[in-house]
Amino acid sequence: MKIEVLYSEAANLYGDLFNIKYLEQTIPDLTVYYTGLNDRPKFADEKIDLIYMGPMMERFQEVIIKKLMPYREKIKELIENDVVFLITGNALEIFGSKIDDTEALGIFETTAKRNFSKHHNSCFIGKFEDMYMVGFKSQFGSSYNNSHPFISVVNGYGLNNDDKFEGIKYRNFFGTYLIGPLLVYNPPFTEYLLKLLNQNVEIAYKDSVYKAYEIRKEEYLNYTSQFRC
Secondary structure (H helix, E strand, O other), X not given: OEEEEEOOOOOOOOOOOHHHHHHHHHOOOOEXXXXXXXXXXXXXXXXXXXXXXXXXXXXXXXXXXXXXXXXXXXXXXXXXXXOEEEEEHHHHHHHOOEEOOEEOOOOOOOEEEEOOOOOEEEEEEEEEOOEEEEEEEEEOEEEEOOOOEEEEEEEOOOOOOOXXXXXXXXXXXXXXXXXXXXXXXXXXXXXXXXXXOOOOOOOOOHHHHHHHHHHHHHHHHOOOOOOOO
16 A cells, blocks of 8 residues: 655644654555655556645745645546545645635635634644544634535634534545544544555554543543643
8 A cells, every 4th residue: 555645844733744654553564655745646657545744834835835736637636536534734725716815726616715814723633433533723814605514513713703514525535634643543534545545454553542542531521622732
């Protein structure tokens, strides 16, 4: 199995690369490519099973949009062919149509608005299918006009203050503002993702991560809406 991590020298805030480290400890014979800002993406030339990109400082978003724009049609093709994408933090804004007045990749119709005078930090719990999803949010931006919702909000902040859904999910594309790292915090979702990838393996440290997940889930369910970390 092959994973491509895009631009980790820029897109690696909040320890989110531990999403990949966790998969490395779970999946035997895993190949991980770390594609730098000056590299041609591996997905342009070979079969990749999972494409990952994490959160970044806002000034890198325009840089990465320019890097990926020549591959926009290829990215669309991969998504339509059910390649798995896991995109966390503000990286999801890159796949929308605009970030403020900056043209983004336009894979989805969402638009992102930044407010540098108000940095949002909070905890989150929601539901995707029959599982709870927990995580943290730390962001200047909010997204609007999303027709492909991912997680329904139980407690916390959605794509924006009024949205009852968090993230973008289309086919096997999963984009979310949740940071964390997401896969360590959400073992049910990690197992769901592994099934999509045809990996019949047990997640690493299963008992420990499930114990932590259950504690966090119960705490977050008992907090009031829009609660702060």
